[in-house]
Amino acid sequence: MRKIILLFFLALNASLYSQSIESFKLAQLQNIIQSPSDKILVINFWATWCAPCIKELPLFEKLNQENKNVEVILVSMDYDLDPNIQKVERFQARKKIQSRILILTESDPNSWIDKIEKKWSGALPATLVINSKNNKREFAQGELGEAQLQKLITNVTN
Amino acid sequence: MKMIVSTLLIALLWAGAPIKDGYDVGDTAADFKLKNVDGKFVSLSDFKAAKGFIVIFDCNTCPYSKAYNERIIALNNKYASNGFPVVAINSNDASQSSGDSYDEMVKIAKKKEYNFPYLIDETQSVAKSFGATNTPHVFVLTKELKVTYIGAIDDNARKPESVTKKYVENTVDALLAGQAVSVTKTKTIGCGIKWKRV
Known part of the structure; x- marks a missing residue:
């Protein structure tokens, strides 16, 4: 019985965090980038192997929770080196990530x-900030600090 | 009035001038002098017999650098004797990435028996002048240091056996045959160079 309860909680725990990982093709991602949205989109390109990406993740989590005008989407680029999506799911569960995570499977x-962005060399991390209401867009390559991230949002707000 | 207009015009032109962010294809690269893993300093002009160079911004720690490590060694094995040696440069700030320190570079060059220079770009000035952003990031140069290709080694980081476009090999083959380079610029996912914090 104890074993069953344990299994139940393990399954629940896994489902809490793993259900939101979505595999996306380029067209679906482009659709998100181009579609009208009430919120400012903050799209962060990252990977589980990328140390500076992991370092800046809490900033995006905080932003997503605290700023109701912003939606954070974390786009994992892990697939290019390792098509095993479970690695990203395990990472999500371990770090208890609440923001929406997509895996680009291209x-x-x-x-x-x-x-996705002409200014982007492909280096990780990279961050795209879009306000579809005024068509303003900002892009930054490299690890961001809180002030830099805030500045990108301010730049597309006004 | 005329002066105001011309001042405004100059200001406009100035603001509209593109920000130069490293080399583009067709530019001529500046030579450099960087310390190799054997302690000696290396410049491109030291290679008297070279017909060109495969300059690769690389490092020890990046998973993409690791994925491409054998392919970089193979590039030098294939092309150094034909006059296109690999010259690898590590520009990562070791204070942020201890595995990329000079001592670690020496270790990996020994372990992997690098038979090409692996240079440390401690001030990051060479990466900046080239406009390198990723590791590995390739610049194929002619003997006159004209930039003929910028980008990835090939189109499949994960599986060398599934590569369909060997960008760097195709570039060097074309240059050796005196033909035009068909693909001169590519992009790929990779680790950003770890820049020093200012």
Whole structure:
């Protein structure tokens, strides 16, 4: 009996965090980028192997929880090196990440990096901030501090 | 009035000038002098017999650098004798990435038996002048240091056996054959160079 209860809680725990991982193709991601939204979209490109990405993750989590005008989407780029999506799910569970996570399941990055953002070299981390109401857009490559992230949001707000 | 207009025009032109962010294809690169893992300083001009160079901004720690490590060694094995040696440069700030320190570079070069220079760009000035952003990030240069290709080694980081476009090999093959380079710029996912905090 104890074993069953334990299994139940393990399953519950896994489902709490793993259900929100979505596999996305480029067209679906482009659709998110281009669709009208009431909120400012903050799209962070990251990977579980990327140390500076993991370092700045709490900033995005905090932003997502505290700023109701912002929606954070964490786009994992892990697939390019490792198609095993479970690695990202385990990471999400371990770090108890609440923001929405997508995994971009596309190969041949040269064919699609420019379609996401021309200024992007493909280096991680990278962050795209979009306000669909005024068509303002900001892009930053490299690890962000809180003030830099806030500035990107301010720049697309006004 | 005329002066105001011309001042405004100059200001406009100034503001509209593109910010130069490293080299583009067709630019001529500046030579450099950086310390190699054997303690000696290396410049491109030291390679008297070279027909060109495969300059690769690389490091010890990045998973993409690891994925491409054998392919980088193979590039040098294939092309150094044809006059296109690999020159690898590590520009990562070791204070943020201790595995990329000079001592660690020496270790990996020994372990992997690098038969090409692996240079430390401690001030990051070479990465900045080239406009390198990722590891590994390749710049194929002619003997005259004209930039002919910028980008990825090939189109499949994960599986060398599934590569369909060997960008760097195709570039060097074309240059050796005196033909035009068909793909001159590519992008790929990779680790950002760890810049020093200012």
